[in-house]
Amino acid sequence: MSSSDAHAPNPHLAHHYETIEKQDYAVRLGMWLFLGTEVLLFAGLFLGYTVYRHFYHEAFHEASRHLDLWAGITNTVVLITSSLSVALAYNAIKQGKTKLCAGMLIFTIVCAFTFLAIKGIEYHHKFQEGALPGKWYHYAEVTAPGANLYYTVYFLATGLHAFHVIVGMSILIWILSRVLRGHFSESYYVPVELGGLYWHLVDLVWIFLFPLLYLI
């Protein structure tokens, strides 16, 4: 760091941190701790899935074949691509390329909307067919015992994931607005990095949800 930094206080430095390095270290550690709790949250859901799949193996297999595989594949490609673009946004702001960063964030947000739209169409089809969770289940094509539990797990897992997509997208929109207002540069970009980390977690969860729900 240049000597002028010692005199002019860094506007991004909170008063309870001695240096910006310590603050950056702490916020990154805090973010990874939070991501750890997210892993544990979804681990509980995956565990519930595994137990019911073990109990109703055939019903889960049959019910999974009634999901729209192409919608699942498209959404996987959309999320993986959005993960790339958010990583490129971080890479751009790290080099001070504000416009490229904003462009990549806009692309990521468009991907998030696309994901939600495809998921919404899938949900709509399932609602119409009666493949609903719990006592509302009245899907005529899959009547095996336990199929109703498959759809309960399906809606819970993809619903919680979709909620994370909405939260992640909102965070990225907020970060984009700050990028456009020139809040970040190559000397301060931690919020872009942390927003990106959250978005990657959304991708990580889907990487496991996709084969477990669509390909069993």
Next chain:
Amino acid sequence: MAHEATETPASKDEHHGHGVGRYFLVWGLLLLFTATTVITGRMDLGAANIFIALFIATVKATLVVLFFMHMTEAPGANRLVFVVSLVFSIVLMIGVFGDLWTRNPMTLPSAAPTTEAPERP
């Protein structure tokens, strides 16, 4: 933007990013693995199906964590908290799987008598 003011040779060196090539390579691999898991998922490989699917998903997740999330550059404490959460998820699963796999099949819901069971005399 006060771009030029902060651009000392030292900071330029410190803040240089990765080549974007690496990100595109990881993206290509993720798409390749997605195609692989769709193909193997639709093949009938019996009990191996779920293990292949989980193995491919784990490889994909590892790529995302290491390169998109830059865990290769993260300090030890950050790696530790994340990996510990994964370890405890696995501990949780091993505990529950130990129960499930050692149960008497009679206790599974699929062993419950159906309405088509033979009538008692």
